[in-house]
Amino acid sequence: MSESTSIAREEPATSHQRRGQLWSRLVARKELGVFLALVVMCVFLSLATSNFLSSLNLLNVGRQVSLLGIMAVGMTFVLISGEIDLSVGSTYALSGLSSGMLIVMGWGLLPAVAAGLVIGVCIGLVNGVLSTYGRLPSLIATLGMMSIVRGVALLMTGGQPVTVNTRNGAIPEVLDRFEFMGQGYLFGIVPMQLVFFIVIAVIGWLLLSGTAFGFRVFAVGGSAKAARVSGINAERVKLWSFVIMGVLAALAGILSMAFLPSGQAGRTGLGLELDVIAAVVVGGASLSGGVGTVLGTVLGVLIIGVLRNGLVLLGVSPFTQEVMIGLVIIIAVAIDKWSTRSRSA
Amino acid sequence: MTQNPIVELVDVTKRYPGVVAMDGVSIRFHPGEVHAVIGENGAGKSTMMNVLAGAIQPNEGELRVDGKTTSFSSPLASQAAGIGVVYQELSLCMNLSVGENVMLPELARRGALSPLASLRAGQAARPVLERLGMGRLDPATPVAKLSVAQQQLVEIARVINQDTRLLVLDEPNSALSPAESEKLFEVVRALRAQGVSIVYVSHHLDEVLDLADRFSVMRDGRLVTSFEKSPELTTDTLVSHMVGRDVATADQYATRPGVADHMGEPVLEVSGLTAPGVFEDVSFTVARGEILGVAGLPDSGKDALGDALFGLTPRSGDVQVNGIRLSPNRPVHSIAAGIAYIPADRRGAGALLTMSVAENTIASALGRFLRRGFLHRKPIRETTEYYIGRFGTKVAQLDQAIATLSGGNQQKIILARGLVTEPKLLILHEPTRGIDVGAKAEIYDILKGLAAEGLAILMISSELPEIVLHTSRVLVMAEGQVTGQLSGAKITEETIMALATRSRRHAA
Numbered sequence: 001m002s003e004s005t006s007i008a009r010e011e012p013a014t015s016h017q018r019r020g021q022l023w024s025r026l027v028a029r030k031e032l033g034v035f036l037a038l039v040v041m042c043v044f045l046s047l048a049t050s051n052f053l054s055s056l057n058l059l060n061v062g063r064q065v066s067l068l069g070i071m072a073v074g075m076t077f078v079l080i081s082g083e084i085d086l087s088v089g090s091t092y093a094l095s096g097l098s099s100g101m102l103i104v105m106g107w108g109l110l111p112a113v114a115a116g117l118v119i120g121v122c123i124g125l126v127n128g129v130l131s132t133y134g135r136l137p138s139l140i141a142t143l144g145m146m147s148i149v150r151g152v153a154l155l156m157t158g159g160q161p162v163t164v165n166t167r168n169g170a171i172p173e174v175l176d177r178f179e180f181m182g183q184g185y186l187f188g189i190v191p192m193q194l195v196f197f198i199v200i201a202v203i204g205w206l207l208l209s210g211t212a213f214g215f216r217v218f219a220v221g222g223s224a225k226a227a228r229v230s231g232i233n234a235e236r237v238k239l240w241s242f243v244i245m246g247v248l249a250a251l252a253g254i255l256s257m258a259f260l261p262s263g264q265a266g267r268t269g270l271g272l273e274l275d276v277i278a279a280v281v282v283g284g285a286s287l288s289g290g291v292g293t294v295l296g297t298v299l300g301v302l303i304i305g306v307l308r309n310g311l312v313l314l315g316v317s318p319f320t321q322e323v324m325i326g327l328v329i330i331i332a333v334a335i336d337k338w339s340t341r342s343r344s345a
Numbered sequence: 346m347t348q349n350p351i352v353e354l355v356d357v358t359k360r361y362p363g364v365v366a367m368d369g370v371s372i373r374f375h376p377g378e379v380h381a382v383i384g385e386n387g388a389g390k391s392t393m394m395n396v397l398a399g400a401i402q403p404n405e406g407e408l409r410v411d412g413k414t415t416s417f418s419s420p421l422a423s424q425a426a427g428i429g430v431v432y433q434e435l436s437l438c439m440n441l442s443v444g445e446n447v448m449l450p451e452l453a454r455r456g457a458l459s460p461l462a463s464l465r466a467g468q469a470a471r472p473v474l475e476r477l478g479m480g481r482l483d484p485a486t487p488v489a490k491l492s493v494a495q496q497q498l499v500e501i502a503r504v505i506n507q508d509t510r511l512l513v514l515d516e517p518n519s520a521l522s523p524a525e526s527e528k529l530f531e532v533v534r535a536l537r538a539q540g541v542s543i544v545y546v547s548h549h550l551d552e553v554l555d556l557a558d559r560f561s562v563m564r565d566g567r568l569v570t571s572f573e574k575s576p577e578l579t580t581d582t583l584v585s586h587m588v589g590r591d592v593a594t595a596d597q598y599a600t601r602p603g604v605a606d607h608m609g610e611p612v613l614e615v616s617g618l619t620a621p622g623v624f625e626d627v628s629f630t631v632a633r634g635e636i637l638g639v640a641g642l643p644d645s646g647k648d649a650l651g652d653a654l655f656g657l658t659p660r661s662g663d664v665q666v667n668g669i670r671l672s673p674n675r676p677v678h679s680i681a682a683g684i685a686y687i688p689a690d691r692r693g694a695g696a697l698l699t700m701s702v703a704e705n706t707i708a709s710a711l712g713r714f715l716r717r718g719f720l721h722r723k724p725i726r727e728t729t730e731y732y733i734g735r736f737g738t739k740v741a742q743l744d745q746a747i748a749t750l751s752g753g754n755q756q757k758i759i760l761a762r763g764l765v766t767e768p769k770l771l772i773l774h775e776p777t778r779g780i781d782v783g784a785k786a787e788i789y790d791i792l793k794g795l796a797a798e799g800l801a802i803l804m805i806s807s808e809l810p811e812i813v814l815h816t817s818r819v820l821v822m823a824e825g826q827v828t829g830q831l832s833g834a835k836i837t838e839e840t841i842m843a844l845a846t847r848s849r850r851h852a853a
Contacts, residue, residue, distance in 0.1 A: 210719040212711040219708055222699030228657060229694050230708040230762065231680040290699035 033335065034283055034299040038306065045310040052313055059191060065305030066193035067092075067252040069298065071276045072283070073204040074248035076297045077241040079280055080208070082221035082289025083131055083138035085242060087123060088249040089272035090149035095119045096253030097153055097263050100164045109174050113181075116254045117247055123149055124246020128239035138242075146273065153265035163262035175261075182258025193255055200248065205294040217241060221289030278325075279304050282332040303328065349412060350375050351542045352397065352428065352511050357406030359392050366392040367403065368566040374511055374542045379533060381545045381557035385587055385809065385842075388563040390546050394513055397544070398430040399423030429504030430513040435496055437488050444470040444484030447503045473506040476539075477532050494525035498532060505536065512536060513544040516644070530556055548642045550580040550846040562586040580846065581839075588809065588838035609633030612683075612801035613770050615654070618662035623649040624825040627662075631770060631801045636792060638816030639805040640841050646825040648689070651774040651805055655679050655686040667769055680709055685763025687756070689775035689805075695759045696747050703729045703743040705758050710765045732761035736791055753784025760791065770801045777811060789815050809838045821845050 045052040052058075071088055078085045099116035103109070123145060130141035164179075166172050184192045208214035216237045219227040224234045257263050283300025285292025307328055311321045350373035359367040367389045374380055384390050395401045396408070399417030407414050410426045417423040423430075437446050444467030445452060452466060467484035474482055479498055488496055497517065504512060517529060533543055533556060547553050553560070560583065561571040570586055611630040619625040624646030631637045641647035653660040656676045664671045666682045679686070688694040697705050706729040707714055714725050729743050736757040740750065747755055756776065763771060776792070777785040792815065796802050806812050812819055818832040821844035829844040 206719070212715060212720065215704065215708070215711055215720060218700060218704075219697050222697050223693070225690075225694040226697045227708075228676050229655070229686060229688055230697065231677050231766075232708070233677055 031284060031293060031296045031299060034296055034303065034332070037332065038299055038303050041303065041306050041310065045306065045313065049310070049313040052310065057309070057313075059189070059194065061302075061305050061309045062194040062197075063191035064309065065301050066191070066197035067256055068272075068275055068279055068304070069197045069301040070200050070248050070252045070255075071245075071272070072279045072297045072301050073200050073294060074245035075276050075280045076204065076283075076285055076292050076294055077208065077217055078138075078245045079277070079285045079287060080221045080289060080292040081217045081238045081241040082224065083238055083241065084142065084277070084287065085127060085138065085245050086142040086273045087127060087145035087149055088245060088276055089269040090146045090153065091120055091123045091246055091249035092253035092256065092269035092272055093263065093265055094123075094149050094153040094156070094253070095250035096255075096257035096268060097157055097162050097265060099254045100162045100257040100261065100263060101157070103164055103170045103174055103178055104162070104168045106169055106171055107174075108171075109177050112174075112178075113254055117250045120246040120248070120250025120253075121243055122246070123249075124243035125239070127246065128242035131242065132235035132238050150265070153268075157265045159264075159266055161262055161264040162257075164257065165261070178258050179261055180258075182255050182261065193259065196251070196255060200251075201294060201298050208294050213237070213240065218290060221291075223290070275304070278329045282329055284336055300332075303332070348375055348377070350409075351411065352426075353409040353412075354393070354396070355407040355409065357393075357396060357403045357408070359396065359401065359403045365566050367396070369406070370563075370566075370568045371406075372561055372568055372571065374544060375559075376510065376542050377537055377540045378559055379537055379543045379545055379557045380559045380561065381547065381553040382561050382563060383547065383550065383553065383583060383587060384563035387565075388587075389566040390563055391515075392566070393563070394430060394515055394544075394546060397423065397428055397511070397513055399428075424507060424509075427508055427510035428513070429507060429509035429511070431497070431500050431504055431515065431517065433516040435493075435500050437496055437500055439487075439489040441488065442467065442484060443474070443482060443486050443488055443491070443499050444468075446488050446499055447473060447484070447506055449503060450507060470502070470506075473502045476535075477502050477505065478528075478535065492525070494521050494528065497521070497529070501532065505541070509541065511542045511544065513546070515546050516548065517545070526552065548644075548846060550583045554578065554580055554583070564588075581843065584839050584842045584846070588842055609635075609799065612667060613654075613803065614663075614665040614668075616663045618650075618653065618660060618664065620646070620649050620653045620658060620660050623653075624822065627822070627827055629820050629827070629830070631803050633769075633799050633801050634796050635818060636796050636802040636804055636816045638812040638819040638836075639803065639822065640807075640809065640812045640819055640845060641822035642845050643807070644824070645822040645845060647805055647822045648774070648807075650822075651686060651688060651772050651803075654772060654803075655684060680766055680768075683767075683769035685709070685766055685768035685771045687759055687763060687771070687773045687776060689778060691752065691755060691759065691779070696755050698746075698748045700747060701744040702733075702740050702747055702750070702758055705747045706732060706761050707765060709762050713765070728765060729761075732758075732764065736761065737787065751781070751784070753780040753788070756780060756784070756788060757791075760788075764795075768800070770803065771795065772803045772805070774805045775807060776804060777806075777808070785811075809841060812836070812841065813838055823847050 071092070075085065075088070095116040098119055099112045102112035102115055127138065127142050127145055130136045131138035134141065164170055164175060166175055181192055186192060186195050208217065216227070216232045219230065219232055220234045220237045227234050253269060256268070279300045280292065280297050281287065281300070282303055283292070283296035283298070285296065304325065307325060308321065311324060316324070352374045354370055354372045356369045356371055357367055358365065358369055370389070370393060382390055382393065392401070396403050399420040399422050402416065408416055415426065417426070438449065442463060445463055447470035448466035452462060470484045474480060474484065477498055479502070482495070488499055491499065501512070521529060533545070537543060545553060545557060557574060559571065559573050562569045562583070564587065609632050611632050613631040615630070616628040618627040627650070629637070639647050639650060649658065652658040654664060656671065656674050656679045660673050666684060669682050671682055672678050692698060697708055703725055707725050711720070714720050726743060732738070733740050738754050738757040740754065747758055750758070777788055780788070792802055804816055813836055816836070818830065819836050819841060820827055821829045821831065821841055823845050828847050831840055
């Protein structure tokens with residue numbers, strides 16, 4: 001950055017030079033740092049363990065991070081728009097349990113899944129309206145919604161576990177297709193959850209980096225005031241970011257239900273919101289808005305996934321794993337902050 | 346004045362990087378005297394106030410209290426010497442009572458805010474309140490419930506209560522009604538009778554004319570003149586001292602945008618525009634090819650005009666662009682109707698500071714750069730390069746962060762962003778604030794060129810030379826109302842200042 005500043009004082013670059021540099025931010029330094037960290041971790045693990053590099057293990061890591069990843073894509077939009085959403089763990093639980101219960105009640109796959117997703121949309125709308133037109137800080141609005149949604153899930157299930165199987169009333173072929181969503185393999189090798197994650201990540205990337213909506217998310221998060229002066233409806237942009245987040249949290253919850261296939265309102269997705277935010281922040285997004293990419297988020301999710309997997313392979317105790325993950329979050333964001341400061345100085 | 350001055354500044358100079366805020370100022374403040382300090386924005390009045398308050402230390406010169414040379418290392422040292430400053434922005438604790446606020450320095454020293462301490466504070470505050478003619482005010486009243494005028498008197502009471510011998514009042518009546526101002530003047534006269542020396546900093550010339558015994562005029566950091574009140578003194582005399590800078594030369598006037606040459610049909614028609622509490626019943630039109638300036642002092646309401654017209658803040662009244670009525674609170678509609686707006690706060694509201702030059706250029710017209718739903722690089726690049734070339738903007742890369750550009754180059758990019766929407770009307774608020782002289786001239790040229798192409802331009806500015814030289818017609822505001830319109834040769838700093846300092850009390 002400091003280099004380009006000094007160039008700015010001299011003569012303008014030719015249009016040919018500019019052409020090569022335009023949109024080069026796609027591979028800006030931010031993701032490069034996260035990417036290098038990931039590579040270092042992978043190299044270390046492939047040397048230190050015998051089975052890290054096996055395709056089976058790698059696909060396993062892919063599946064393990066998929067649900068976190070799907071939600072992190074949504075959280076990327078929310079954080080870049082300058083807001084935060086703490087209700088996603090509860091949405092994950094309520095949507096998954098709802099779809100599961102509907103299938104147990106004999107509903108078809110599409111209506112049951114659609115109902116779960118609609119719940120996610122509605123929660124996103126409420127979060128968005130409270131945080132924009134309602135003028136509540138999103139930290140508070142979604143903190144309240146986190147509790148409300150969790151409570152609704154508890155009321156709906158009476159606190160009892162929900163298990164999706166034919167014995168409870170699910171139609172056999174519906175159950176098969178539901179379980180395929182969560183447990184199946186595309187072409188017999190790629191876990192379906194990973195397929196969902198890849199599709200969501202690609203759509204999220206295109207939406208954020210290529211469309212007018214994505215542009216507006218960055219503008220609003222950078223400065224809501226300047227965005228308004230530019231003719232951008234800041235409230236609407238934030239509202240839509242919350243809706244995207246709600247839908248993706250619901251999708252992840254439904255896939256989780258399909259994978260297990262059971263859940264309990266008091267436990268499912270508890271504390272998940274913090275894992276999601278951590279992954280996005282490790283990926284380079286800023287909690288103060290205006291900064292972040294889907295690519296960075298995917299790398300952040302992979303770092304957390306590879307770290308967990310690696311620590312298991314290395315035989316590190318689960319308690320120590322928690323400490324390690326916390327350290328990685330702090331170190332990753334610290335490096336990012338310190339390098340940003342020196343760059344802008 | 347036979348008495349010795351309480352406080353005296355001798356050849357005081359205060360420099361900031363690139364600016365001399367105070368340039369060898371010598372001034373004396375005598376007991377029992379109201380000393381009015383007047384001058385335009387940036388004349389050095391605030392710097393002098395801050396030197397007296399101990400908030401800043403001068404680079405050169407002496408500060409004498411009772412004839413003894415001293416220096417204030419902090420505001421506390423200034424207070425200990427008997428100097429009290431009441432700033433335009435009041436510094437009361439809104440959650441405390443009148444008595445607690447008056448006695449706050451005392452309470453803070455003891456660290457006690459108990460109910461008993463409050464009761465005592467109320468009793469202790471009575472004498473000073475009576476001294477200021479507020480004996481009937483209950484000291485237990487929360488200050489949040491008082492009017493701005495009463496709050497100001499409470500603040501004065503607090504300052505006076507600390508054995509203040511020199512009271513500095515900064516724009517004391519900018520938020521007051523005529524009746525409230527009269528009450529304030531009574532208090533000031535009463536304090537004068539008690540031997541307090543009062544420094545009265547104000548823009549409202551007709552009021553200081555009544556009140557002050559001595560006048561000091563500052564301009565460009567220097568004390569231009571200082572004289573005692575005399576019967577033949579008028580506001581016109583004061584204005585001519587204030588703006589006395591080299592009057593624009595004939596050459597400069599010649600480049601002023603013409604009035605009649607290409608004046609077309611009205612583009613913007615505003616009638617009865619009101620922003621609650623800021624300005625009311627403002628009506629004017631801006632024609633095709635015209636640059637209409639809006640001038641006024643900081644409390645005139647002009648600074649809220651741009652946001653209200655563009656729809657960022659609430660308003661009532663009729664705003665039409667090319668005959669289409671604009672809905673309030675909808676910037677998106679304003680842009681669609683043909684308004685481009687460049688706000689005064691370039692870093693906070695103008696530039697999308699986290700985004701690139703190219704992104705800033707296209708932000709207001711994204712739809713134009715979409716191909717099948719996706720932003721298309723080629724037209725973005727071409728448009729950005731076109732405006733960079735047209736305005737001579739110094740940019741290394743199109744994806745360079747706009748935050749890394751100088752103020753002038755940032756402003757050119759923001760101007761380009763407005764023009765990409767192909768507006769009919771361009772509203773600029775303080776278009777050259779914080780921009781170096783060279784870039785300023787370039788921006789004026791750009792604006793003249795745009796006007797010549799038929800764009801209607803509304804330029805709201807606090808810089809009189811800018812208004813005088815670069816507009817074809819001027820609207821002057823004071824105290825939330827339009828006090829006059831000037832055009833052609835009638836636009837001078839003197840005529841503008843005369844209208845801008847006309848208070849409602851005297852106009853009525």
